[in-house]
Amino acid sequence: MKKVLLFNPKSAEKKYRIPNSIMNIAASVDGQFDWVIVDGNRETDPYQAIRKYLLSGEFGYIGFTLMPGPQLKQAAPIAKKIKEEFPELFMVWGGYFPSNQYKVVMNSGYIDFVINGPGDHAFLQLITALENGTPYEFIKNLVYRSGDQIIKNVKEELIEQDTLPVLPYDKLNQFYSIDKYLGKTYLGNKTLAYHSSIGCPFTCSFCAVVPIYEAKWKAKSAATMYKDIRYIKDKWGADAIEFHDNNFFVSEKRAVEFSKMIRPDHMNWWGMARIDTMSKFKDESLELIRESGCKMIFFGAETGNDKILKQMDKGGTQSGEQIAAFAERLKKFDIIPEYSFVLGTPAPTEEEVMAQIDFDIAFIKRIKSINPKTEIIIYTYSPVPTEGSVLFEQVKAAGFSFPEKLEDWSSPAWEKFDLRKNPLTPWLTPEMIDKIRNFETVLNGYYPTVSDIRLNDLKRRLVKLVSGIRYKTNLYQYPYEIKLLHKLWSYRQPEIQGF
Numbered sequence: 001m002k003k004v005l006l007f008n009p010k011s012a013e014k015k016y017r018i019p020n021s022i023m024n025i026a027a028s029v030d031g032q033f034d035w036v037i038v039d040g041n042r043e044t045d046p047y048q049a050i051r052k053y054l055l056s057g058e059f060g061y062i063g064f065t066l067m068p069g070p071q072l073k074q075a076a077p078i079a080k081k082i083k084e085e086f087p088e089l090f091m092v093w094g095g096y097f098p099s100n101q102y103k104v105v106m107n108s109g110y111i112d113f114v115i116n117g118p119g120d121h122a123f124l125q126l127i128t129a130l131e132n133g134t135p136y137e138f139i140k141n142l143v144y145r146s147g148d149q150i151i152k153n154v155k156e157e158l159i160e161q162d163t164l165p166v167l168p169y170d171k172l173n174q175f176y177s178i179d180k181y182l183g184k185t186y187l188g189n190k191t192l193a194y195h196s197s198i199g200c201p202f203t204c205s206f207c208a209v210v211p212i213y214e215a216k217w218k219a220k221s222a223a224t225m226y227k228d229i230r231y232i233k234d235k236w237g238a239d240a241i242e243f244h245d246n247n248f249f250v251s252e253k254r255a256v257e258f259s260k261m262i263r264p265d266h267m268n269w270w271g272m273a274r275i276d277t278m279s280k281f282k283d284e285s286l287e288l289i290r291e292s293g294c295k296m297i298f299f300g301a302e303t304g305n306d307k308i309l310k311q312m313d314k315g316g317t318q319s320g321e322q323i324a325a326f327a328e329r330l331k332k333f334d335i336i337p338e339y340s341f342v343l344g345t346p347a348p349t350e351e352e353v354m355a356q357i358d359f360d361i362a363f364i365k366r367i368k369s370i371n372p373k374t375e376i377i378i379y380t381y382s383p384v385p386t387e388g389s390v391l392f393e394q395v396k397a398a399g400f401s402f403p404e405k406l407e408d409w410s411s412p413a414w415e416k417f418d419l420r421k422n423p424l425t426p427w428l429t430p431e432m433i434d435k436i437r438n439f440e441t442v443l444n445g446y447y448p449t450v451s452d453i454r455l456n457d458l459k460r461r462l463v464k465l466v467s468g469i470r471y472k473t474n475l476y477q478y479p480y481e482i483k484l485l486h487k488l489w490s491y492r493q494p495e496i497q498g499f
Ligand code: B12
Pocket: 010, 011, 012, 015, 016, 017, 019, 020, 021, 022, 024, 025, 041, 062, 063, 064, 065, 066, 067, 068, 069, 070, 071, 072, 092, 093, 094, 095, 096, 097, 100, 115, 117, 118, 119, 120, 123, 195, 207, 208, 209, 244, 245, 246, 384, 418, 419, 420, 494, 495, 496, 497, 498, 499
């Protein structure tokens, strides 16, 4: 039986975490196929590490996990070289990028299959069929080539997450010490990344989760996640948790049950949520969540503009006033709201796009005055292919299109696009992009993030002082002095470098 190599391309410069995506695939084949893992975050030359395994001649299958952006930049040239040198190897790509851009991936000519969405069943079914020479054409979530056509199979119902095997942490530890995956953050000295639910029940039209999960969500029970977390705590000393779920707080009941379980363990934790969902949580639930160690929660605030919120299809219930009221409400629970905003959505005229940006800059400043502890993350709107959504139709009408070649996706310009920092979107002028970025610099100067644990008090005070006049007088242009300080201290941006 041929072996399986699983590759996690480099995703972070420093704060790499347990590679949960590829670990889910490892768990699904564990005990059935022999597998090894290569983590691009832990190798100086991942291509050579992969090649060394493949030269043994024992491997028949190689799986890559991919987010767009820098992961893709490392993965694409490696995949091409591997396929040239080992053409008989079956190459399978999975994760958010190949799921949403499956045509580009399949047209590259060197990737044999894509798994669209969850691979927990599909990957094992595929390699078992290939191993036995039986048909694979009916496997759900599979994308394959038939002659010159690309066939995208139907989706599998989301799997009950408690039925999935526990991730093979002990085996991962044989390849790369788990200890080094448990990073020091503002939450704790050994922060564990845990993923407790898949998908999301909402349909925001700018979000890459929607085309894949189609408004569905399945979660592990509080008891299952607690058991997993305790295992890592007891064995490797994890003392804090980052929940990487798209939407951890969908169920108040589950959040409350988990909080009760984790409270005695004194672990700080963090997760992502929606403002309209959590606004409905009872005071006693929020109190318990905080008491159990939840210090900060990430919320997609997106914009204070109700018209755009509607265009973004935020479920219809989020409003600017609700965003502001919730920032105020969280003060009494001592939970830091981390609000992410998406600036630069399209509008019929240039003046309207600029007016939207100005509106949100003023709104962000209002939020900061209501609850100064609110952490603000600013993204520039980057389209995702949510075919049929009003927003995506508007985006296409404005002349935007995605690259058609895999190589173009990993070009520096598109890498920046993926990082949502410099979008190649026709409705945004360089002046608008500058305004967004310069405001962000001044804001980050005046309110340095608490998640940068290397910024000491003195540095914080200094950068705040330097940025204060600009912030108070709305003078955002050319903030070179703040940029210089950020550069000198390697100011970190959680949205790119890890939470
Ligand atoms: C952790 C994470 C990061 C971390 C990386 C971890 C680290 N520090 O080492 C950090 C913070 C660095 C990061 C950065 C970015 N991220 Co990120 N990230 C995530 C996050 C929160 C969790 C990923 C994860 O572990 N999932 C858990 C697993 C179990 O789920 P999964 O990946 O979906 O895997 C399943 C399937 O996709 C499939 N599958 C996955 N891989 C494979 C492989 C094979 C072979 C097969 C068969 C199947 C398969 O099967 C799995 C099990 O069912 C996801 C959101 C999410 N909840 O998934 C976003 C997410 C993947 N990131 C995203 C993005 C855009 C980025 C960035 C490019 C931009 C940004 N500003 O965020 C950057 C740049 C990344 C880079 N450097 O390359 C987007 C992708 C959207 C898109 N357009 O496709 C997501 C979905 C967030 C979002 N909602 O927008 N990210």
